[in-house]
Amino acid sequence: MTRQLAMVIDLNKCIGCQTCTLACKTQWTDRGGREFMYWNHVETQPGKGYPRGWQEAGGGWSGDALRPGRLPRLAEDYGVPSEFNYDALFNDAREPLRPSTPPAWGPNWDEDQGAGEYPNAYFFYLPRLCNHCTRPACLAACPRQAIYKRDEDGIVLIDQDRCRGYRYCVAACPYKKVYFNPHAGRSEKCIFCYPRVERGIPPACAFQCVGRARHVAFRDDEQGAIHKLVDLWKVALPLRPDFGTEPNVFYVPPLSPPSFETDGRPSSRPRLPDDHLEHLFGPAVRDALARLEAEIARKQAGHTSEMLDLLIAYRHGDMFRLDRPKEAAQ
Ligand code: SF4
Ligand code: SF4
Structure with a gap:
């Protein structure tokens, strides 16, 4: 049986600094046909994201059948990295x-635009990477069996020797988290930093996260943050569960500030529309937010809260549990 390494990202702590993006980019995709690839990126919601319009590009599952998907276009949907006119600038001030x-x-084209009208404008940051899905559509779509899911940790990888660059995986992934490398003629994607993970070091995006927003642990590790936040307390949810791939990156949804009345007084209505959050995280988002708010109220009333202490992450090291629990290793 496949064991699953998973990630929880707390959207209430993400500040959109892109440190995770750069930690990944400088480690894995800064050259060799990968310039436009962002295995991890942070987009602003609501927004078209990266690649542009990924949520409307199809892919994923419809019941037991793969849903058709389209390939993002290099210039229009990813954006071609540009050279600048440094020579002309040097010679003519x-x-x-x-x-x-x-x-x-580009990868951060609609940053901070969001939606709504002042004073009720709103946005939040959504970091995205491959979800190392339990039902990976990319894997199912590959006619070469080049994509595989590792038994020991559930990481989904592309065998570069088997891949022929047909790009069925790119179209099939509803998150558009497989990229075609035009130099290599192969498809590539996030590898969950498996060379680090195998040495007990967390993925770079999580380890470098300035906001301490990312937890990493095995899903079946009952002492780990993933089991507690996803399975026990149910405050962390998959992105677009309707795509059917059963993602293993989960999100603590964003709490909302109040919206303002026309006379400037704060109202009891949240500024982030429920239907947008439900579109992204499914109907379970309402209960998740209610549980989170109840726990905050408990803590404010002077009670202890294991959930909030875990989310606050007083000690950085506590956010990562990459060792197999002793009982599971036997
Ligand atoms: S997010 Fe996309 S690329 Fe990653 S495992 Fe799921 S279907 Fe495959
Ligand atoms: S490093 Fe952390 S806080 Fe900064 S953008 Fe990435 S997930 Fe958000």
């Missing part, structure tokens, strides 16, 4: 700095 090709999109 009047020359403005400009990119060689005006970009049409």
Whole structure:
């Protein structure tokens, strides 16, 4: 039976700093046809995200059948990384700095735009990576059996020797978290930093997270944050569960500030619309937020809360449990 290493990202602690994005990019995708790849990125919600319009690009499952998906376009949906006119700038101080090709999109194109009208505008950050799904559509779509899920930790990988670059996986992933490398002629994706994980070191995006927003542990480790937040307290939810791939990256949904009345007084209505949160995290989001709010109220009333202490993460090291629990290793 496959054991599953999983991640919980607390959206109430993500500050959109992109440290995770850069930790991943500089480690895995900074050259060699990978310039446009962001195995981890942070997008603003509501927004079109990266690649542009990924939520409407199809893929995933409809019951037991793969749902058709489309390939993102390089220039329009990812955005081609540009060179800048440094030579002209060096020789002529009047020359403005400009990119060689005006970009049409990029990994953080609609940052902080959000939605709503002042004073009830709203947005939040949504970090995204491959979900190392339990029912990976990418794996099912590959006619070469080049994609596999490891028994020891559930990490989904692409065998670069078997891949022929057909890109069925890119279309099939509803999160659009497989990328085609035009230099190598192969598909590539997040590897959950398995060379680090095998040495007991957390994935770079999680370890470097400035907001202490990311927990990593095995799903069946009852002392770990994933089991407690996902299975016991049910305050961490998968993204777009309707895609049917059973993701193993979970999110503590964002709490909302109050919206304002026309006279400027705060109302009892949340500023983040429930239906948007439900669209992203499914109907369970309402109960998850209610549980979170109840626990905050308990803590404010002077009671202890294991859930909040865990989410606060007083000690960085407590956020990661990569060792197999003794009983499971026997
Ligand atoms: S998120 Fe996409 S690429 Fe990752 S395992 Fe799931 S279906 Fe495959
Ligand atoms: S490093 Fe952490 S806080 Fe910063 S953007 Fe990434 S997930 Fe959010």
